[in-house]
Amino acid sequence: MNVQPITDQELISRYLAGHQSSLEKLIRRHKNRVFAYILMIVKDKELAEDLFQDTFIKVINTIRSGSYKEEGKFIQWVMRIAHNLIIDYFRKSKRIPFVENGDDYDIFDRVRIPVESVEQKLITDQIHEDVKKLIEYLPREQKEVLIMRHYGDMSFKDIAEQTNVSINTALGRMRYALINLRKLVDEKEIILTV
Numbered sequence: 001m002n003v004q005p006i007t008d009q010e011l012i013s014r015y016l017a018g019h020q021s022s023l024e025k026l027i028r029r030h031k032n033r034v035f036a037y038i039l040m041i042v043k044d045k046e047l048a049e050d051l052f053q054d055t056f057i058k059v060i061n062t063i064r065s066g067s068y069k070e071e072g073k074f075i076q077w078v079m080r081i082a083h084n085l086i087i088d089y090f091r092k093s094k095r096i097p098f099v100e101n102g103d104d105y106d107i108f109d110r111v112r113i114p115v116e117s118v119e120q121k122l123i124t125d126q127i128h129e130d131v132k133k134l135i136e137y138l139p140r141e142q143k144e145v146l147i148m149r150h151y152g153d154m155s156f157k158d159i160a161e162q163t164n165v166s167i168n169t170a171l172g173r174m175r176y177a178l179i180n181l182r183k184l185v186d187e188k189e190i191i192l193t194v
Contacts, residue, residue: 008074012063023063027056030075034082037153041086051089055082076152134184142177145170 014022039048148154
């Protein structure tokens with residue numbers, strides 16, 4: 001007998017119905033990925049633990065208040081909260097890290113977060129918005145893999161499982177997504193450096 005695992009949305013509904021253990025299951029399900037992402041950026045275990053706690057406090061408060069709207073995957077929403085808390089922390093402490101990507105060229109390596117001036121921050125924000133708009137032009141499969149990888153910080157193994165394709169197919173879709181983004185940058189003459 002093939003038993004389907006309980007979805008994140010079902011766990012949230014059960015928690016809202018008074019089942020505290022559903023929230024614990026939800027946090028346990030995603031804690032390793034969220035913590036690893038935070039630690040990879042901040043490179044400090046204690047700080048990562050603090051930001052991890054802050055992330056799930058915000059998640060819990062949002063769910064409890066009824067403000068959580070399922071507009072995509074729960075984990076992507078949690079990752080976005082974690083990412084925003086990391087950025088807030090670095091803005092307050094005035095130190096922004098840059099994580100290198102090992103590939104030959106990655107369009108996201110060209111988008112850096114400066115702290116020098118308000119003008120540069122506005123330019124960087126515009127670049128991020130331009131890249132997000134360009135992503136919308138990609139075919140659905142390429143867009144899906146790119147968002148999961150760069151915004152959801154998912155491994156290609158997890159992406160393959162989530163989309164029911166092989167790892168090689170997921171890698172290929174990512175490769176074509178980056179190739180197509182480069183073409184779109186050239187076609188639309190967008191400058192991706194500050």
